[in-house]
Amino acid sequence: MRIVLVEDNTVTRETLNLLLSGETTIDSVTTFGSGEELLAHIEYTAFDVLLVDLDLPGMHGSELIQKVKQMRPQVEIMVYTIFEDRENVFSAIKSGASGYILKGSSPRDLIESLQSLHQGGAPMSPKIARKVILEFQKVPDGDDNPLTSRESCIVRSIEQGLTYKEIAERFNISPHTVHTHIKNIYEKLQAHGRQDALKRARRIGII
Structure with missing residues (x-):
């Protein structure tokens, strides 16, 4: 599994790079600090999975997801973010993300989620999975989130x-x-x- 990581926070990016690079199931990790940086190098970058934050400088993560899916439809995409609101969750999923893991999840959960995604799964943090289920169930109390x-x-x-x-x-x-x-x-x-x-x-x- 070859991973591209897009994360603007330097410490988080380096920590994730170390974590992912130490896994035997991961062949390579390429990191970028913004969506624009990835797109500028995508022609020369081979990868199977995109792990991406949403709150990026410049291009929003959901916009990047959409562009990557158009250019590399076979790539699996996982969101890794603090945002768990309806607007961001469904924007990312509709743009092409098949996984959505919240920051704060354990390193093992993240690794197992990436492996599941690569094998055709759709891993999501429990809170996110519940939001998706409630959306389809159309719970009466589940009014749309009016907040940004x-x-x-x-x-x-x-x-x-x-x-x-x-x-x-x-x-x-x-x-x-x-x-x-x-x-x-x-x-x-x-x-x-x-x-x-x-x-x-x-x-x-x-x-």
């Missing part, structure tokens, strides 16, 4: 008990921007405070 990807991530950070300052540091934005996002979140969810927002977010599957 960033707003959804901020809601999950609030649930984890992070302060405005900690959220700002996590996403490299100002506390004022965090406050604006939270105000928008309350308005979109029609919530009357933190607990109400979390309750409504759980009901529609954001958290």
Whole structure:
């Protein structure tokens, strides 16, 4: 199995490169920091599996997935990201991803998921698999997520008990921007405070 990894975070990219390169079932790992960089070298790069983040500089991961599928339809594609909101999940799947694993999964889970993908499977983190199932079941309470990807991530950070300052540091934005996002979140969810927002977010599957 020959893997191309597209991940903009240098530490994450190098860590994954070391992890994947140490597996006997993986023949080669080629890494890129952006979708544009991969596309510039794709003509000279042989690979069977694309492991890609979604939050990339420049071209979004879903757009890259679509372009790679058009150029290399035989390549299997797995998303590896923090995003678990409906918008990103279904955008990636519709673009051509057959796997969707959340960052935070164990190294063994990631390796086994890549092997499953290469063998024709469609591995997904449990949270993602549930979202896909609920979409097809059309659960009455499962209204579409009105939040943006960033707003959804901020809601999950609030649930984890992070302060405005900690959220700002996590996403490299100002506390004022965090406050604006939270105000928008309350308005979109029609919530009357933190607990109400979390309750409504759980009901529609954001958290």
